[in-house]
Amino acid sequence: MKKIFNLSVVLLFVMAGCQKKDEYLLNRTPDERLTDALAQYQNILTSAQYGWKVIVYPKGLEGVYGIKSAFSYFMQFKDANTVTQLSDFDTTTASVPKTSGYRLKALQRPSIEFDTYGYIHLPCDPDPAISKSPVASEGGGYGWGSDFDFAFADNKAPAQLGDTIRLVGNFNSSPAIMVRATKAEYDAFYAQGLKNAMVLDKILNYFKKITVGSTVFESTPGGYRTITFKYLDGSNNLNTIVSPPYYLTPNSISFVSPFTVNGLVIKSIDNLSFNAATNTATCTINGVTSTIAGAIASIKTDLTAPQRWFAALPTNFNKAWRSDAGFHVNGVDDAYGVKTIPSFYQYWYWYNAISSTVDYFGPMVISGGSLANATYYSRVKSGPTFTVDGRAIFALSANTGTFPTSVTNTTNLFYNTTGFYFVQVDNVTYDMVSATDAKSWIRWWHN
């Protein structure tokens, strides 16, 4: 009997030990909670009547290349898995809305995937010709190291989210931030606000003077998404500072990190407003009302630059200065269309190519798999006239062959009697800027 009793007690424990009690968090299974979370996120995204301001900080190039950047978007989400975007990527994306797909997906965290091609994919595109990637020379394949597939990263329940949502990219771990837009902001984005912030492209002069209070800076064309600032220091030397990459919000330029130009710490340029009649813009820098205006000459012309440019020719590779795309005129790259010349390779200024006193100015083409001069070109008297105020004026020897319009226009501009200023960009690059109005220039480089 005692044995049975003992056994019974043991059995009792065993039975009780088998009892299952699934203690689910919040009394619901993970799948139920995930489904619910995605529905709530979807609701939050689509319920924003005036859309979302989104800024993505690509992280993929930070580790290896130390390149920081930021891209700004305006997005409106619809229930039908579509999102309409504007972006500060270029003038088209800033002004023409594009609709593409998105969907919410349960990956390791609830995630939002922009699943068909929209503006947010441009900095992610592995083709450097599309992404304008700063590491294009690596052969492409990385874009800006940005993301289009993000996890919700706030670590709180969707219901507790306010007007700000933080995201982290699932591929490159790029952080992004979404802020609910107001009616005013919505209107600003659709009133070409991003395009209005691209003021520096609207002032067509090569030299732009930025006046902040009593200080004058100069800006010259630089790389994509950076601004080149120049200023005169105490000993009257021209210094160059290249800004960190910027992103645009309506009527404002913001830099990913503050930087210092001649003692002035700049974080953003705000309240940009362009006046087409005067070809100038007003803005606020550090709270100070400032102006941006085109200029015909630099605040300090490099007087010996033309001579240095010409003197470098005999030692340049192939004794030439080369340009990838003819003249930039009135805001248009390759305005004369030399790139449309069949088999166009580069435009060359070729030292002593004709004789010891005559140089070659014309297109180079790929012919039969190798580099050759075109059948039409201009013969330039070797050695331009150098003026004391830092210009070079070229003189025609003779023209050869029948010019297409692109070459005629290029040649006419080249021999203009006011000549050109030269701006040294780096050791192997010069910009040759028309001294007439500074609205035409060509970039020469050698390797």
Next chain:
Amino acid sequence: MKKIFQIVVAVALLSSLFISCKKDENGSLSTPPLGLGGDTWFATSIDKWVYDSLTVPFNIAAKYRWDAWELALDKTLVPPDTSKVIDVLGGVKRVGLQPYIDQTGSPMLIKKYAPKNFVLVGSPEYNYNGTITLGQAEGGTKITLYLINYFTRLKKDSANFKQMLHTIHHEFGHILHQNVMFTTAYKNITGGYTATWFNVADADARKQGFITAYAMAAPEEDFVEMVSSMLIGASNGPTGYDNYDKLLTQAGSTTSAGYLAIKAKEAIVVDYFAKTWGIDFYGLQTKCRAALAGYLQ
């Protein structure tokens, strides 16, 4: 007393049985895991087109929305632009599948053997060795088509589209010979198959009796490269994409060993299609070329 105690224990035991069997149904286990059976989204006109034009008639799926797990996880890639999807898949259908249907007079061959999954990618895939991938196929069922965002129906820019079709005909050829093998005589025409085929230029491969360098990889690859090159042509270096006859001129004169080897392979391909599948291969070739010419402008 003892009896009462026994009864109490028995009751306790019995009730513990019930207690322990009770499951706390505080979470519904009938909810399926999220995303089970694939993602869903609001069906668009593209989804409808794919369903009506590929899924219903041929049981073929085409995935154009981003799904990282279908692709190389270490590569930077982007999804396709929706404006290109129907043009690309329409081209695949008209130039890749329809000629077989027209030639055999029945959709059964395509229904039964055509690759079943297409995955679309907007960009090329940049490889670490500096090359880019234009198309890729896995196991005769899944074909990944890259460069969708570059797609155009302009004839002058059609090299990418032809490469896509080359891949599709190539994979379809594999499926066919995996069902019924071609004659072993094929392997003995040239021999010289090598794993380092990529060290040989296409033009040099032709002199050695292979229609493309990749054909040197294995007899099976050789066979399907012949099939796809005869139907749609092949890449010819920087000058673009050329059809079979033009490629053949690079093999040498009509009496050279390379030319004769390729011609001997051609004969086996034609014979195989006629005897195994009842397809007049030259008729199929004509239809493919006509379909391609008709799709481009």
